[in-house]
Amino acid sequence: MTGLSTDKLTLHIMNRVGHYDVESLDLDNANGGGVYTSSPGFSPTPNGYDGRKSIISNKRLHRRQYKAQSKHNIQLDHFVKTPSLSQRLREISQEEKLQLRLKKKNSKWSGSLPCCSSLKNLREKVEFWGSSIRSIEGHQGTGVISFFILLRWLFGMNLALFVISFGFLNLPILLFDQQSYYLGVEETFIEQCTANYTVKVSDDGLQLFLDFFLGSGWMEKTPVFFGYYPGKYMTDGSYIYNFPLAYLFVIIICLLLSVFLMARYSVKAFRKNALADEQDTLYTAMVYCSWDYSLKYERVCETKKRKLRYTLASEMQDQRFLKNRDEKMEQCPYRCMLYLVRIIVNLFVIACLGGAGYAIFKASEFSSSWTTVNTVESGTNKILLFLVEFLPSITITVLNAVLPLVFEIVIMAERYTQDFVIKLSLVRTVFLKLASVAILIASIYTGVISCTTKDSCGSITAPCPSITLSALYACEPPNRPYRTTRNNNFFMIVLIFTFFLSSFPVIYAISNISSSHGCGPFRVYDFPYMVVGKGIEDVQLEGFTIAYTILTSPAVTSSLIIILLVLLFYCSKLRIAHKDTVKFLRDKIVIENHDRQNMFEELKKYRKIK
Amino acid sequence: MGGSQSAFTEQELDDYQTLTYLTKKEILHVYKRFFTLAPQAVNQDKNTKLGISDIQKLPELKVNPFRERICKVFSSSGDGDMTFEDFLDMMSVFSDQAPKNVKVEYAFRIYDFDEDDYISAGDLKEVIDKLTGDQKLSEEDMQQLIDNIFMEADLDDDELLSFAEFEHVISKAPDFINSFRIRL
Numbered sequence: 062m063t064g065l066s067t068d069k070l071t072l073h074i075m076n077r078v079g080h081y082d083v084e085s086l087d088l089d090n091a092n093g094g095g096v097y098t099s100s101p102g103f104s105p106t107p108n109g110y111d112g113r114k115s116i117i118s119n120k121r122l123h124r125r126q127y128k129a130q131s132k133h134n135i136q137l138d139h140f141v142k143t144p145s146l147s148q149r150l151r152e153i154s155q156e157e158k159l160q161l162r163l164k165k166k167n168s169k170w171s172g173s174l175p176c177c178s179s180l181k182n183l184r185e186k187v188e189f190w191g192s193s194i195r196s197i198e199g200h201q202g203t204g205v206i207s208f209f210i211l212l213r214w215l216f217g218m219n220l221a222l223f224v225i226s227f228g229f230l231n232l233p234i235l236l237f238d239q240q241s242y243y244l245g246v247e248e249t250f251i252e253q254c255t256a257n258y259t260v261k262v263s264d265d266g267l268q269l270f271l272d273f274f275l276g277s278g279w280m281e282k283t284p285v286f287f288g289y290y291p292g293k294y295m296t297d298g299s300y301i302y303n304f305p306l307a308y309l310f311v312i313i314i315c316l317l318l319s320v321f322l323m324a325r326y327s328v329k330a331f332r333k334n335a336l337a338d339e340q341d342t343l344y345t346a347m348v349y350c351s352w353d354y355s356l357k358y359e360r361v362c363e364t365k366k367r368k369l370r371y372t373l374a375s376e377m378q379d380q381r382f383l384k385n386r387d388e389k390m391e392q393c394p395y396r397c398m399l400y401l402v403r404i405i406v407n408l409f410v411i412a413c414l415g416g417a418g419y420a421i422f423k424a425s426e427f428s429s430s431w432t433t434v435n436t437v438e439s440g441t442n443k444i445l446l447f448l449v450e451f452l453p454s455i456t457i458t459v460l461n462a463v464l465p466l467v468f469e470i471v472i473m474a475e476r477y478t479q480d481f482v483i484k485l486s487l488v489r490t491v492f493l494k495l496a497s498v499a500i501l502i503a504s505i506y507t508g509v510i511s512c513t514t515k516d517s518c519g520s521i522t523a524p525c526p527s528i529t530l531s532a533l534y535a536c537e538p539p540n541r542p543y544r545t546t547r548n549n550n551f552f553m554i555v556l557i558f559t560f561f562l563s564s565f566p567v568i569y570a571i572s573n574i575s576s577s578h579g580c581g582p583f584r585v586y587d588f589p590y591m592v593v594g595k596g597i598e599d600v601q602l603e604g605f606t607i608a609y610t611i612l613t614s615p616a617v618t619s620s621l622i623i624i625l626l627v628l629l630f631y632c633s634k635l636r637i638a639h640k641d642t643v644k645f646l647r648d649k650i651v652i653e654n655h656d657r658q659n660m661f662e663e664l665k666k667y668r669k670i671k
Numbered sequence: 672m673g674g675s676q677s678a679f680t681e682q683e684l685d686d687y688q689t690l691t692y693l694t695k696k697e698i699l700h701v702y703k704r705f706f707t708l709a710p711q712a713v714n715q716d717k718n719t720k721l722g723i724s725d726i727q728k729l730p731e732l733k734v735n736p737f738r739e740r741i742c743k744v745f746s747s748s749g750d751g752d753m754t755f756e757d758f759l760d761m762m763s764v765f766s767d768q769a770p771k772n773v774k775v776e777y778a779f780r781i782y783d784f785d786e787d788d789y790i791s792a793g794d795l796k797e798v799i800d801k802l803t804g805d806q807k808l809s810e811e812d813m814q815q816l817i818d819n820i821f822m823e824a825d826l827d828d829d830e831l832l833s834f835a836e837f838e839h840v841i842s843k844a845p846d847f848i849n850s851f852r853i854r855l
Contacts (some may be wrong), residue, residue, distance in 0.1 A: 062702075125838075138780075138832070140834040142776070142780065143776060144765075145756070145757060145774070146690060146691065146756045146757065146759060146760035147747050147754065147756045147757070148747065149690050150686060150690060153690070158686065158690075159687055161689050161690070162685075162689050165689065170846040195854065207849075229767065234756075266748045281718070287786050341823060341840075341843065342823055342824075342840050342843045342844045343823070344816060344819040344823060345820050345823050345824050345840050345841070345844065346841075346844035346846060346847070347843060348798060348799060348802065349778070349782065349798070349821060349847070350841070350844050350846045350847045350850050350851075351802070352729070352735075352736065352737075352802060352848075352850060353849075353850050354735060354765065354850060354852055354853050355852055355853055355854060356734060356735075357730045357731055357734065358730075358734065359733075359734050361734075362734040362735075363804065366736075366803060366805075367804065367806070368801065368804035368806030369802050369803060369804075370802075370804065370806055370807075370808065373799070373808055373816060374808060374809070374812055374813065376816075377808075377815045377816060378812075380819075381815075442778070449760055461773065464713065476843070515713055519794070590813070594678075596820075622815075625743075647676070650826060650835075650839065651826050651827070653836075654826060654827045655827065656848040658827070
């Protein structure tokens with residue numbers, strides 16, 4: 062809208078625009094119950110199905126009463142369409158082309174480190190399972206694919222961890238000559254314990270097979286077993302490799318790397334969804350974002366259309382159900398009864414979870430006590446022994462299969478919306494599976510620590526590696542056509558949670574469990590963490606030991622913790638401030654739109670007068 | 672099909688790469704797919720215009736409920752017939768590298784059935800009908816859904832979605848980018 066000729070007019074309009082809010086408020090009061098204009102064919106009633114307390118809906122009612130007369134409000138900046146490629150090719154000049162090319166080159170490499178760019182190139186050329194993923198995408202769509210992409214990422218992370226542990230632990234064993242091993246510490250009784258600890262590899266075929274699952278017998282002589290690793294220094298004459306220190310550092314680095322990679326993934330995903338408030342765009346997203354353009358096959362598309370129709374119809378039905386329920390909730394008897402039912406169901410669910418945990422605990426207790434009494438030597442049947450040893454796992458599997466079905470049945474009585482039903486069921490099922498893991502870890506802990514028949518050479522710690530992945534499989538992606546990003550975030554949260562749950566025993570073992578003197582890389586030391594102290598001593602630098610003692614003193618560590626807490630507090634406050642800014646800007650859009658309409662009306666009036 | 676490399680000069684490929692969001696390798700791949708739609712015609716003249724029925728032979732478009740609108744929007748003549756450059760433009764907008772605002776603009780044009788630069792309730796109804804397939808939604812459900820969408824997106828209450836309103840509401844939906852994508 063060019064050419065507002067007089068400055069006076071401009072000022073006048075700007076003034077009107079500035080006072081617009083006040084004006085509209087007055088009009089609202091004036092037209093309290095007045096007639097509002099309506100376009101043909103659409104009911105002007107306010108959306109009565111809406112159970113949500115939306116602030117906008119009340120404002121909308123007021124705005125409808127004060128609406129511009131024309132159907133097509135001419136916007137001052139109308140929609141400008143991008144010209145087609147052929148047109149762009151014809152119209153663009155050489156210099157503009159060069160500029161564009163430079164801009165593209167710069168934007169590609171901005172924001173990434175030089176090493177990351179070469180990694181990205183590699184990833185573009187070597188895409189694991191690219192064709193399989195593309196074919197699945199054509200059949201099932203983007204929702205399912207995101208789960209597989211997460212699994213592929215997980216595989217990549219495991220590969221990285223494998224490379225690190227293999228490179229620092231297994232390679233030295235292969236490279237350094239075994240004759241060159243020597244103890245860094247003078248302790249002769251350690252040699253005695255090591256000599257005493259012999260692994261009995263049985264001749265029986267069945268026992269050998271069972272050994273593979275239990276990790277005993279011949280498995281103890283492989284690199285998979287903790288005790289295989291030597292507790293000595295390695296040297297090739299000039300270079301000394303402190304193996305126990307390397308082992309401890311590999312554990313710590315693997316833990317830290319996992320945390321770093323998972324955090325980076327979560328932050329990337331979080332940044333994408335930071336402004337996405339799903340409640341506000343629910344139905345629009347359902348219509349405009351649910352058709353997956355990458356689907357290729359006829360049958361799949363038909364299924365998808367049917368699913369979409371079913372989802373839309375059930376969402377509308379849900380909304381009517383919610384309105385109906387909310388109306389009923391106004392009356393006390395229905396409301397009180399519903400709350401009572403909900404409390405009962407929640408208590409029932411908690412009782413089930415508690416019962417499940419107790420059952421697992423009892424099973425593992427029974428299993429460990431029974432197997433210490435009835436060992437192979439006393440002549441019990443090997444298969445029976447195997448079954449009892451696996452009793453805790455069997456209990457967990459049965460409970461994980463049966464209890465979710467029970468939860469599914471009882472949740473119907475609670476009368477929640479479909480959305481909340483899915484969330485609540487998922488939370489309850491995940492709690493069940495995580496509780497099983499937690500109880501199992503607790504029982505292992507009590508079994509190992511409170512073992513009274515320890516001799517001076519100590520007992521062996523058992524690692525528990527595969528718990529993380531099984532907890533991830535606990536989440537089946539729910540059947541919604543447009544919730545892919547939400548599911549991914551949920552999987553990642555479960556992964557992180559389980560990671561911390563399973564890293565806790567490892568860290569505990571490093572710091573508090575006295576190491577076995579019979580085997581393993583820490584056999585020389587009383588506790589595994591003492592390796593670090595010895596390693597520091599080995600470094601013959603002057604101020605190094607002093608610096609180390611200062612850095613690990615309580616003063617420094619507690620100050621660091623306080624600084625971290627302050628940063629955390631600051632970030633959370635920042636987030637709240639941003640949320641407020643977003644809300645303010647959103648309201649501003651509405652006001653600006655009205656201002657423009659009003660300004661245009663004024664201009665029309667002015668032209669008419671002229 | 673090693674011949675696709677020789678169909679374009681270095682300069683042409685460069686220009687295409689600068690003005691679209693595809694790499695040279697991807698552009699050649701798109702040409703390969705375009706070729707398979709009508710080998711005789713394209714072999715004779717690579718700038719030939721393929722009719723809408725030929726374009727819709729592409730498997731990715733054949734099952735898409737909005738295929739007619741897509742062809743109309745990207746066709747430079749406006750009637751659905753596309754040259755290779757139109758086809759390339761389409762693949763560029765649907766690629767991974769295209770930024771969100773470009774995708775939103777073209778999505779708006781595709782979903783605006785009556786081409787008046789606004790999405791009216793009629794446009795919405797057509798979209799929903801195409802999405803649900805043979806079995807349509809009931810009258811009551813349809814009206815309720817349209818009302819809900821206008822309540823979410825229509826900020827100035829004119830029963831029309833302008834591009835600004837559409838962009839505003841779609842940019843907030845996290846799954847838009849993932850669904851508005853065709854990979855050849």
